[in-house]
Amino acid sequence: MTERAQMSEPAQMTEPAMELRGVSVNFGSVRALQDIDIKVYPGEVHCLLGDNGAGKSTLIKVLSGVYRPSKGEILVDGKTVTFRSPRDAQELGVATVFQDLGMISLMSITRNFFLGREPTKSSLPFSRIDKERANTIARQAMADIGIDVRDPTQAVGTLSGGERQSVAIARAVHFGARVLILDEPTSALGVHQAAMVLKFIIEARMRGLAVIFISHNIHHAYPVGDTFTLLNRGRNRGTYAKSDISRDEVISIMSGGEDLKAVEAEIAGLLAQIGSRPPAAP
Amino acid sequence: MAVVEDKAIPPGELKATDRFGMTSKRAAGADERLASTGKLTQWLRRPEAGAAGGLLATIIIFALLPGAANLYSLQGSMTFLTLSAELGIVATAAALLIIAGEFDLSVGSMVGFAGVVIGLTVKYWGLPLWGGIACAFAVAILTGYLNGLIVVKTRLPSFIVTLATLYILRGLSIGITRAVTGRTQIPYILEGVPDPATAGIFNGHLLTGLFHWMGAQGWIGTRSDGIPFVAGIPMSIVWWLGPTALAGYVLTQTKYGNWIFATGGDLIAARNVGVPVDRVKISLFVYTACAATLLATIQVMEAGSADTTRGLLKEFEAIIAAVIGGVLLTGGYGTVYGVLFGALIFGLVQMGIFYTGIDTDWFKVFLGIVILMAVLVNNYIRLKALGRGGGK
Ligand SMILES: Nc1ncnc2c1ncn2[C@@H]1O[C@H](COP(=O)(O)OP(=O)(O)OP(=O)(O)O)[C@@H](O)[C@H]1O
Ligand SMILES: [Mg+2]
Numbered sequence: 001m002t003e004r005a006q007m008s009e010p011a012q013m014t015e016p017a018m019e020l021r022g023v024s025v026n027f028g029s030v031r032a033l034q035d036i037d038i039k040v041y042p043g044e045v046h047c048l049l050g051d052n053g054a055g056k057s058t059l060i061k062v063l064s065g066v067y068r069p070s071k072g073e074i075l076v077d078g079k080t081v082t083f084r085s086p087r088d089a090q091e092l093g094v095a096t097v098f099q100d101l102g103m104i105s106l107m108s109i110t111r112n113f114f115l116g117r118e119p120t121k122s123s124l125p126f127s128r129i130d131k132e133r134a135n136t137i138a139r140q141a142m143a144d145i146g147i148d149v150r151d152p153t154q155a156v157g158t159l160s161g162g163e164r165q166s167v168a169i170a171r172a173v174h175f176g177a178r179v180l181i182l183d184e185p186t187s188a189l190g191v192h193q194a195a196m197v198l199k200f201i202i203e204a205r206m207r208g209l210a211v212i213f214i215s216h217n218i219h220h221a222y223p224v225g226d227t228f229t230l231l232n233r234g235r236n237r238g239t240y241a242k243s244d245i246s247r248d249e250v251i252s253i254m255s256g257g258e259d260l261k262a263v264e265a266e267i268a269g270l271l272a273q274i275g276s277r278p279p280a281a282p
Numbered sequence: 283m284a285v286v287e288d289k290a291i292p293p294g295e296l297k298a299t300d301r302f303g304m305t306s307k308r309a310a311g312a313d314e315r316l317a318s319t320g321k322l323t324q325w326l327r328r329p330e331a332g333a334a335g336g337l338l339a340t341i342i343i344f345a346l347l348p349g350a351a352n353l354y355s356l357q358g359s360m361t362f363l364t365l366s367a368e369l370g371i372v373a374t375a376a377a378l379l380i381i382a383g384e385f386d387l388s389v390g391s392m393v394g395f396a397g398v399v400i401g402l403t404v405k406y407w408g409l410p411l412w413g414g415i416a417c418a419f420a421v422a423i424l425t426g427y428l429n430g431l432i433v434v435k436t437r438l439p440s441f442i443v444t445l446a447t448l449y450i451l452r453g454l455s456i457g458i459t460r461a462v463t464g465r466t467q468i469p470y471i472l473e474g475v476p477d478p479a480t481a482g483i484f485n486g487h488l489l490t491g492l493f494h495w496m497g498a499q500g501w502i503g504t505r506s507d508g509i510p511f512v513a514g515i516p517m518s519i520v521w522w523l524g525p526t527a528l529a530g531y532v533l534t535q536t537k538y539g540n541w542i543f544a545t546g547g548d549l550i551a552a553r554n555v556g557v558p559v560d561r562v563k564i565s566l567f568v569y570t571a572c573a574a575t576l577l578a579t580i581q582v583m584e585a586g587s588a589d590t591t592r593g594l595l596k597e598f599e600a601i602i603a604a605v606i607g608g609v610l611l612t613g614g615y616g617t618v619y620g621v622l623f624g625a626l627i628f629g630l631v632q633m634g635i636f637y638t639g640i641d642t643d644w645f646k647v648f649l650g651i652v653i654l655m656a657v658l659v660n661n662y663i664r665l666k667a668l669g670r671g672g673g674k
Contacts, residue, residue, distance in 0.1 A: 066554055087556035102554045104547035106614045107540075115544050116556035118537040128535045171555075 015078050017042045017210035018063060018094070018179050023072030025058055032058040033234045036072070040179065040210040045201055047221045048214045049253045050231035056214045057099050059231065060181045063212070064096040065089030076178075087116065093178030097185045099214075101168045105157025109149060112156050113138040113171050141170040146196040161188040173200050180204050181212045186220050198224050216254060222247050329608035330620030332659035336606065336652065337623045340630050349637035353630075356502055358637065360512050366629030367522035368577055370622060372596055373603035374526045375573035377621040378533065379566040380604050383546035383613030384433060384440040386570040388425070389600060391451035393593025396422060396578035398455045401468030401588035404475055411477040418575050425451070426571030430564030440567075448597065455590040468588040484521070485583035487514030518580050522625075525573070530618040542566070546613025602649070603628055606656040627652065 016039035025033040033055045040046045048056045061067045062074065065083030073080050076092050083089045086096075103112050114134050120127040135152045142149045147166045156164055165188045172180055182201070186194040201224050204211050215221040221228075228245055230237040230253050325331060344353055352358050372389050379386055396418040404414035429447055433440045459466055472481060487493070490513055496502045497510035504510045533539035544552035545559045553559045574593065582588050601611075607624035609616030631652070635645045 064554070085556070085558070086554050087558060090556045096554075098554060100551075102548075102551035104544050104551055104614065106547050106610075107543055111540055111543070115540060115552065118540055120537060126532055126536050126538065129537060129540065 014041060016040055016075070017077065019075040019078075020059075020062065020069075021073050021075065023059075023062055023069040023074070025055075025062060025067055026070045031234055033062070033069075036234075036236050038229055038236060038239065040212055041227075042178075042208045042210050043205055044226045045205050045211045045213055045224050046227045046229065047225035048212060048229050048231060049221070049250060051255075054231040055234040056231055057183055058234075060096060060183050060212060060214065061098075063089070063179070064094055064098075064181060090116070090175070093176065094181065095172040095176030095179070096181040097165075097168045097172045097183060099183040101164060103156045103164055103168060106155055108153045109142070109156055109159070109167055110134045110138040110152045112167060113141070113174075117175060137174070138170075141174050142166060144196075145170050145173075145200065146193050162190055162193060165189060166193060169197055169200070173204065176204065176209060179210045179212065183214045184216065185213075186215060186217060194220060218247065218251050218254060221254075222250055228253075328617070329615060329660070330617050330623060331608070332656060333607045333620040333623035333627070336656065336659075337627050337630075340627050340634070344630065344634040344638070347634070347638045349634075349639060353634055353637040356512050358633065360516065362629040362633035363626075364516050364518055364629075365632055366625045367516070367518040368580070369596070369599050369603055369628050370522040370526065370625035371518070371577045371580075372570070372573045373600040373607075373621050373625050374522075374529050374618050375566075375570040376597070376600035377604040377607065377609045377616060377618055378529060378542060379563075379570050380601070380609050380611065381533070381546045381613060381616045382542045382562055382566050383549060384563055384566070385444060385601065386426075386429060386567060387441065387444040387597045388429060388447035388451055389570050389574040390593040390596035390598075391448045391455070392422060392425060392571050392574035393578045393581070393596055394590050395425075395451040395455045396575040397582050397588035397592050398459050398468065398590060400579065400582050401471050402458070402462060405468060405471050406462060411472075411475050411480045415480070415579050418579065419572060422571040422575040423568050426568035427564060429571070430567035433567070434560040434563055452590075459588075459590050466590045470586060471582060471588060472586045481583045482517075484517055484580045486517050488517065488520055490514040518584075521576060521580060523622075525576075526618050526622055533618060538562070543614055546615075548614070599628065602653055605660070606652060608656075608660050610660065624656075 019039045020036050023033060023036045024031070036055075036059060038046075038059070048059065050056050058067065062069050065086040065088050068083065074083065075081065081088075081092065089096075104115070107115070110131070114129075114137075119130045119133055119137075121130050138152050139149050142152075145166050147163055147170075156167060159167070165185060169182065169185050172182065180201075182197075186197050189197060198220060201211050201213060205224075205226075213221065213225065226242055227239060228242070228250060229239045344350055353362070372393070376386060376389060399418040399421050400411075400414040403409040403417045404411055407414075409417065425447065429440070429444055432438070432443050436443070456466055459468060493502065493510050493512060493514045497504040497508065502510050502512060533542060541552070541557045541559075541562050544555075544557050545562045549559055574596070577596075578588075578592065581592060603624035604616070604621050605611060605624070606627055607616065607618075607620030607622070609621065628649075631648055632645060635642055635648070
């Protein structure tokens with residue numbers, strides 16, 4: 001891709017909903033993130049692009065309070081915050097769909113949906129969970145995303161991969177108040193459900209949420225993204241507004257700078273080899 | 283991109299099937315994919331189903347063996363119920379902890395140590411009985427808290443951490459008792475401590491009036507002075523069923539119960555969605571230590587003495603009762619009602635073997651077989667619950 005002026009600010013000059021300044025994360029000797037600066041604005045869909053292992057998931061885990069940065073600071077609405085646990089981040093309105101979903105397979109859809117934020121009938125310490133309300137809301141939230149739940153008390157472990165992903169997304173969309181983070185949320189989804197998720201992303205953006213969206217699928221990332229941040233080997237290689245970056249450039253970043261044409265040619269060659277050989281006898 | 287086609291088709295024109303014979307989700311009525319499950323199947327899928335079946339089988343087996351009349355007499359029943367209660371008190375707590383994904387191997391030693399604390403503080407420090415009991419619970423809370431804190435902070439397996447506590451507490455019990463009294467027992471604790479009200483809370487009987495009346499009617503056996511052999515329902519049974527019912531409510535109906543399942547089901551996922559997993563675990567370690575202390579208090583009040591060997595192997599019996607009761611050893615699944623059945627099986631078999639006159643050595647063999655069967659049944663049921671295994 002071509003060299004450009006760094007950090008073209010997005011159109012709206014409001015304060016970022018969330019910001020990382022000089023954040024580094026080390027796992028022992030592994031430097032997963034180095035000196036990351038990133039700003040996400042309300043009403044903006046911010047796509048994180050990068051190869052496998054680039055550090056995308058690590059970055060969003062810092063934003064969600066899962067990892068504490070080894071260095072640097074996190075700001076919410078311009079104020080420095082310390083997340084001691086994911087709960088702290090949630091209380092500031094950050095909702096995340098993690099790449100590994102964070103579902104508990106032996107528990108029901110509803111119990112997973114409301115986990116950590118169970119609606120209770122009163123505020124007494126050991127008050128009953130309002131199961132009816134929880135079931136209704138969970139079923140409705142799933143229906144909104146295009147999954148028709150047979151039985152909200154069904155164990156999540158019995159759902160299909162895409163259904164499980166939908167529960168995680170519905171949960172984040174339902175609870176996200178300020179920042180919605182989606183780490184490859186569409187990877188297991190059918191055409192219809194993926195489209196619904198994109199619709200949700202746009203709706204969340206219109207409601208003024210900051211959305212962080214990670215996807216390896218150009219058809220998902222490019223249409224909804226307003227801003228694109230390129231991560232490579234744990235470093236931020238630049239943030240671009242959509243007007244400053246073309247679809248083909250995004251594709252080239254997503255493939256980690258590898259020449260896709262060469263790989264395609266190689267595949268074509270292999271297929272030709274197979275075609276010239278008779279299939280193995282049954 | 284794929285256009286969101288949701289609004290494209292007016293609802294009225296929605297066809298139930300297209301030319302591929304597919305059913306549109308929105309046009310479909312009642313979900314035909316949901317095979318109707320009968321009441322029986324639903325019941326069999328409950329985690330305590332195996333234990334309930336096992337209990338029924340045990341009751342029937344002993345009813346057919348000699349000694350059944352004694353075993354199932356009022357007196358015999360109270361005896362095995364008391365045995366079940368003594369195990370059940372700690373097993374319920376152990377079960378919640380196992381569901382949250384941890385073990386506490388120190389409960390047995392805690393029983394012994396708490397008894398020693400009551401004995402020494404009352405007999406040698408001159409504390410009132412309630413003061414000694416309060417001291418024991420304070421020690422329990424501290425022990426449970428430390429167990430939990432070490433497990434949570436170091437992320438070492440609780441199996442190892444509490445194994446260390448097991449030895450430390452047992453060693454302390456014997457060491458301190460021997461240093462103070464020169465023996466390993468503290469007898470006559472209640473002598474000269476006139477506090478029948480406090481003692482009665484733990485070793486008294488409930489419904490004594492009713493039992494006395496039944497004795498007077500000649501419905502239940504009485505001694506020559508007219509006092510019935512069974513004075514009432516022993517408090518240990520109350521201390522077993524009460525907290526079990528409460529634990530059952532908390533586990534299935536409350537937020538905290540949801541967090542217990544989640545913590546044991548998937549620790550990282552639970553933490554990532556905001557469950558305070560460390561607090562859940564620490565509080566449950568405190569609960570197991572307190573349950574052990576409750577049992578110790580009951581035993582001290584009943585026997586009037588403390589013994590440093592009390593509670594030996596209770597940790598394993600508690601785990602066994604939990605496993606028989608359908609609690610998954612790997613965490614995240616189980617009920618306290620199953621554990622109640624597990625404790626009942628345990629008490630029944632122990633007394634049943636005594637009354638049938640079978641050599642009690644066989645108790646262990648029987649127990650081993652029951653454990654193995656319970657694990658197999660539970661494993662099968664869990665796979666069923668997840669809809670896997672066994673096809674239909
Ligand atoms: N807990 C951990 N301990 C050690 N190393 C880690 C840990 N988590 C991530 N890493 C390393 O940090 C790097 C970045 O990982 P990360 O999961 O953020 O990548 P990613 O960009 O999300 O990749 P993908 O597209 O495959 O999801 C990887 O090299 C990974 O091995
Ligand atoms: Mg990732």
